[in-house]
Amino acid sequence: MAWTPDVKGLIQPFTALKSSVEQPYTLNYPVEKRQDVTGYRGFHVNSLALCVGCGNCQEICMNEAIDMVEATGEINPKNASGLVPRIDYGRCCWCGLCTDVCGPDSLRMEGDYTYVSADADSFLYMPKDR
Amino acid sequence: MSKATRHTDTPATSIKIFHGPQHPGVTGNMSMELDLDGETIVKAVTHVGYLHRGFEKLVERRTLIQAFTIVCRICVPEPDPNEENFARGIEELAGLEISERAKFIRVMVLELARLQAHYLWLAGQGGSIGHEVVPQWAVGERDFILDLFEALSGGRVYHMYIYPGGVKRDLPEGLLERLSDLLDRLEQRLPEYDRVFFDNAAVRKRLQNVGVVDADEAIVNGYCGPVLRGCGIARDVRRDAPYLVYDQLEFDIPTETGCDAYARALVRRAEMYQSIRILRQVIARMPPGEFQCKLPRHHKFRLPKAETYVQTESARGAFGYFMAGDGTEYLRRLQVRGPSIVHGFTLLEPLLVGAQLSDVALIMNSLGICPPEIER
Ligand code: SF4
Ligand code: SF4
Numbered sequence: 001m002a003w004t005p006d007v008k009g010l011i012q013p014f015t016a017l018k019s020s021v022e023q024p025y026t027l028n029y030p031v032e033k034r035q036d037v038t039g040y041r042g043f044h045v046n047s048l049a050l051c052v053g054c055g056n057c058q059e060i061c062m063n064e065a066i067d068m069v070e071a072t073g074e075i076n077p078k079n080a081s082g083l084v085p086r087i088d089y090g091r092c093c094w095c096g097l098c099t100d101v102c103g104p105d106s107l108r109m110e111g112d113y114t115y116v117s118a119d120a121d122s123f124l125y126m127p128k129d130r
Numbered sequence: 131m132s133k134a135t136r137h138t139d140t141p142a143t144s145i146k147i148f149h150g151p152q153h154p155g156v157t158g159n160m161s162m163e164l165d166l167d168g169e170t171i172v173k174a175v176t177h178v179g180y181l182h183r184g185f186e187k188l189v190e191r192r193t194l195i196q197a198f199t200i201v202c203r204i205c206v207p208e209p210d211p212n213e214e215n216f217a218r219g220i221e222e223l224a225g226l227e228i229s230e231r232a233k234f235i236r237v238m239v240l241e242l243a244r245l246q247a248h249y250l251w252l253a254g255q256g257g258s259i260g261h262e263v264v265p266q267w268a269v270g271e272r273d274f275i276l277d278l279f280e281a282l283s284g285g286r287v288y289h290m291y292i293y294p295g296g297v298k299r300d301l302p303e304g305l306l307e308r309l310s311d312l313l314d315r316l317e318q319r320l321p322e323y324d325r326v327f328f329d330n331a332a333v334r335k336r337l338q339n340v341g342v343v344d345a346d347e348a349i350v351n352g353y354c355g356p357v358l359r360g361c362g363i364a365r366d367v368r369r370d371a372p373y374l375v376y377d378q379l380e381f382d383i384p385t386e387t388g389c390d391a392y393a394r395a396l397v398r399r400a401e402m403y404q405s406i407r408i409l410r411q412v413i414a415r416m417p418p419g420e421f422q423c424k425l426p427r428h429h430k431f432r433l434p435k436a437e438t439y440v441q442t443e444s445a446r447g448a449f450g451y452f453m454a455g456d457g458t459e460y461l462r463r464l465q466v467r468g469p470s471i472v473h474g475f476t477l478l479e480p481l482l483v484g485a486q487l488s489d490v491a492l493i494m495n496s497l498g499i500c501p502p503e504i505e506r
Contacts, residue, residue, distance in 0.1 A: 016326045025270060039283035039302065060429060062196035095199035095290050101429060110282070117205030128405045 036111040041094045043112040044087055046127035050106035053081035057098035057107055065091035089123045144172055151180045155258060155494030157207045158501035166487060174482035176475050182505040189464045191355045195219060195429050202288045205503050207250050210243035211444040213292035219440045219453040220294040223433045231419040232296035233374045241405045246275040248398050248444035251498060257335045258491035264327045274312055281305060296422035306413050313406050328399055337392035338389060341481055341493035345389055352472045355447025357497055359385045360393035367443035381408050391496035432459050446498035468503030
C-alpha cells in the first residue's frame, strides 16, 4: 500500500516544545499555598456557644458518621442534652447535609482538608470550636 | 449481537491473558479476559464486579434528600448527569416547577461537566497510545474547570449541587466572569490540541480504522453518545428530548462518518467547542431570581405513587433513570441505565475480536466505558 507521508502532521506536534519555556502552572508547595476557597466543604467546625444539641445532624447523616457525645468546655446554656456531634471521618462523605439541617448554624464546613495523626481513633473527629 | 459472541470457541494455540482490572483503558476497574493468537485477539469476555456498591439498593433505603448525596458517585468522571436525573425525576414525580435561574445554572454545571469529562477522556486516549504531552495538558486544563466547581459547590469532583427543586447554592460573586475568562483561555488553547494530537500523523495512524463500529447495528443495539455520532447518526438527548433550557439554546450536534476511534475523537473535539458555545449563551442570558423552590416538608418530603423515566445527555451518551415512588419518603425503585452497559458488553466484546492487544486500552477508552455505572 502506497503511503504518502503527512509532513505537516509529522512536524506540527513539535510545536508542543514551546511549552518547555513557559512558567509552570503548579504551585511551588510548600513555599506557596493554595488560596482558601469560600464555601469549600472541608473539615467541620462547630460553634459550641450556638449548638443546641438537638441531634438533627446525627439524624440526617446517611453514613451514620455522627455520634452525639458529652461536650467538654463551655456550651450553649440552651443545650439541654449536653451533647455535641463528633464525626467519624472514616465514614463521612463530605456531603454537607448535616450543616444544612443545623438550625442555629453552629455546624459548618471550612477550608481545612489535611489531617495527620498516628492515632487512628482521632479520626473520630471533634469539630473545632469556632 | 454481531459476528462474534461471548461463546466463540478459541483455537487450541491461543494464550489467555487478563487485561485489567487496573489499566489505562477505563476510569474504574473492569477486566477483559482475552484469548490471543500471537498479538491478535480471538475472543474477548468482559468481567465486571470489582466496583459493585449497590447504589440502587442504597438509594431505596435512604430518604430522598439523603439519597441525593449518593447518586453522584455512580459515575466518577462525570457525576453531574446523575444528580440532574435524580433531581429531575423527583421534580417530575412531585410536580415541582423549578425557576429559570436554576435551569440555567444546571445547564452551566452540566456543560462544564461535559467539558471536563472530555478533557479527562483526552488524557486517557493520549495515555492509552503512549502520547505523553496531551494527558498532562488535558488534566491541567480540567483542573481549572474543577477550580470553578470548587468555588460553586464546595467540592471538586463530587459536587452534590443539583438538588431536587433547584440547586444547592446561588452562584458566588464573580463566578460568571471567571467562567468567561476560562472559556476564552480554553478556546484559545484548543487549536494546540489539534496540532499536537488530532492532526498528529502518529495519532491518526493509531486511531484510524481501529475499533470500527457497525453503523447498521448502532441504533438496534442501543449505542449512544459519541459512539453513535461517530457513525454519522445525529442523536442527542439535548436535541431529541430537550430538558431544562436546551430548547432555547443554539448548538450543533457534531457527527462524523468514520465509525472508528478517530471519528469518535473528532466528535468529542467538536463537542468541546459546542459546550463552550452553550456556556457563553448561558453567561449572557443568566436570569435573576430564586435558585431553589420550596420543597414541601423539606427533609422528609414524600413522593406520590408514580413512575417516571428521565434522561440526560452525558459526555458518554444518554444516561437514564427509572424512578418509582410509592407514597413514602423513600423511592420504591431506582434503576440506572448508563451508556457503558451496552458499550462495555454488547459492543466491546465483538469489537475486540481481530484487534491487536496494544489497541485494547485505546478502543475501551474511545468507547468511553465507565465501569461504576455498569455495576450501580
Ligand atoms: S450541630 Fe446543629 S444540628 Fe447538630 S446537634 Fe448541634 S445544633 Fe443540632
Ligand atoms: S458531611 Fe455528610 S456524611 Fe459527613 S457527617 Fe455530615 S451528613 Fe454525615
